[in-house]
Amino acid sequence: MSIAESNLISEKVLEIFKNDPDQEIKLAQAQNVMNSLKELIKLCGDDPTRDGLHETPVRVLKAFLEYTEGYREDPKEHLEKIFAVDHQELVLVRDIEFYSMCEHHFAPFFGVAHVGYVPSEKITGLSKIGRMVEGYARRFQVQERLTNQIADAIEEVLHPQGVMVVVEAKHMCMCGRGIKKSNSSTTTTAVRGMFANQSDARIEFLSLLNR
Numbered sequence: 001m002s003i004a005e006s007n008l009i010s011e012k013v014l015e016i017f018k019n020d021p022d023q024e025i026k027l028a029q030a031q032n033v034m035n036s037l038k039e040l041i042k043l044c045g046d047d048p049t050r051d052g053l054h055e056t057p058v059r060v061l062k063a064f065l066e067y068t069e070g071y072r073e074d075p076k077e078h079l080e081k082i083f084a085v086d087h088q089e090l091v092l093v094r095d096i097e098f099y100s101m102c103e104h105h106f107a108p109f110f111g112v113a114h115v116g117y118v119p120s121e122k123i124t125g126l127s128k129i130g131r132m133v134e135g136y137a138r139r140f141q142v143q144e145r146l147t148n149q150i151a152d153a154i155e156e157v158l159h160p161q162g163v164m165v166v167v168e169a170k171h172m173c174m175c176g177r178g179i180k181k182s183n184s185s186t187t188t189t190a191v192r193g194m195f196a197n198q199s200d201a202r203i204e205f206l207s208l209l210n211r
Helices: 003-016 023-044 056-067 075-080 126-137 143-158 199-209
Strands: 082-084 091-102 108-118 122-124 162-171 186-193
Touching: 003 023, 003 056, 023 056, 056 091, 075 122, 075 126, 075 143, 091 126, 091 143, 091 162, 091 199, 108 126, 108 143, 108 199, 122 126, 122 143, 126 143, 143 162, 143 186, 162 199
Parallel strands: none
Antiparallel strands: 082 122, 091 108, 108 162, 162 186
């Protein structure tokens, strides 16, 4: 790699952390990560200095910081925009797309979340539920934890009569490696309050999903 190319990569890394109060620490950590990525490329059998790969370490670094931006917020705060509305029937937001990163293999998993709750006195903006899901998804995750975090956040902030969450996802650690079952998907659920105690409430939720 030429000196000019090396300087260009250094400028790109500086740009990532330009407003970070711990910039010097983060830059040192970033350099260690990029050096390790170069070694990984070598271990896999390729040349990290060849055209097409020499900027890959900084690209991977930027990508992982984007994949995990949920660590830099409290997703529950999105739900705190609340309204007092006299509505005590099911509110269901379905097909909320998300992309996350499996903490076991650092392989992506992605799909949709269906989030329903029965309000007590407060509702939140519908888009806020999507933002909350995104905040928890953009972390190193397992699907089971993600599902429970979504349900717990709504229960904690809105204090509804009940919450039910269904998450459906495809996992690249199962579809693209290992057992390589490309058509497999995983469904997880979390139920709170009346959805845990009343089968009719669960049936209503699931019937709406199946329409």
